[in-house]
Amino acid sequence: MNARAVAMACSATSDIRSSSRRGGPAPGPRRPAQPTGRSDGPDRGILRRPRHRTAGQEGTRMSTEIRMSRGGELPWSEHRSGMGIQFGVSQELSGSSQVFMTRQRIPPGMQSTPHTHLNCETAMYVLQGPLIMRYGEGLAQEHVAQSGDFFFVPPHALHQIANPRDDGDAEVVLCRNAADEIVEEVEVPGR
Template structure:
C-alpha cells in the first residue's frame, strides 16, 4: 500500500540529505556463483550502492537445483518469480510447500526455515529477491 507523504509518521523520513540515487545496469552487473548452485547478479547492497536497509538480487536457478535449508536471521525476504516454476519448501521441518509460477510473489519472514527448489528438469527458473537489510545473515539448517 502506498502512503501519501502527509500521512507518514515523522520518524519515517530517514533519507540522508544529498545521498545519490544509484543506478546499477543489469547489462554491466556481473553474475557470480553461489554455494547452492544458483547464479546471482547483485543490484542493490551496502557495498554496491551504499544501501543501509535494502538488498536486491536477480537469481537464476538451474534445473533440479535445491538450496540448502536455511533461515535469514536478520531480514525478511520478498521474492518475485520472473520465470518458473519455483517450489518454496517451508515450515519447521520443511513439510509445507508453495509452488510459484512466473508473476507470483513470495514473502519469507525473518528466521523462517525455507528451501528454494527448481522442480523443472529442463528450464532455468529466475527470481528477483529483495531483503530489508543491506547485508544478509544466513544460518544453514
C-alpha cells in the same frame, strides 16, 4: 447499460473534469480520508493523514543521489548451493544501508540448502517459474509459484527453494531489508 445511460455517465464525467480544471470542488459527496496511521497521544484510535515534506525541509539524513545498476553490465557469480546471483542493489554497489536486491538463477533440478535468515525479511518475485518454496517444520509444506508470483519470508522462517524443471532455469528477484544477511543453514533429514 443502454446508450442513454452511457451518454449520461460520459456527460457527468466531463462535468467533473471541467469543474476540477476551473479549480472548484468536484460535484458530489466528499470521500472520507483513507486510514493511514494511528495517533499515539490522548486521541489514540483517531486516524491521521500522512505528513508530506516538501523539497528542502530538514530531516533528510541519506544522500539524495539516485543510483542505477544496469543489469546487462553486472556480472553473475556463483552463490551457495550452485545458484547464479547478480547483485543489483547493495552497500557496495549503491551505498544502500538497509536494502539488498539481487537476481538469482536456479538451475534445473537444483534446490537450495535449507536455511533461515536471522536478521531480515525477504521478498521474492518469480521472473521465470515454476519454483517450489518448501517451508515449515521439516520443510513439510510447500508453495508452487509460477512466473509473476510473489513470496514473503519472515525472519527465522525455515525455507528452501527448488527448481522442479529439468529443462531450464528458474529466476527470481530477491529483496531484503538488511545490507548484509545473516544466514543459518539447517540440517533437515531427507532434504
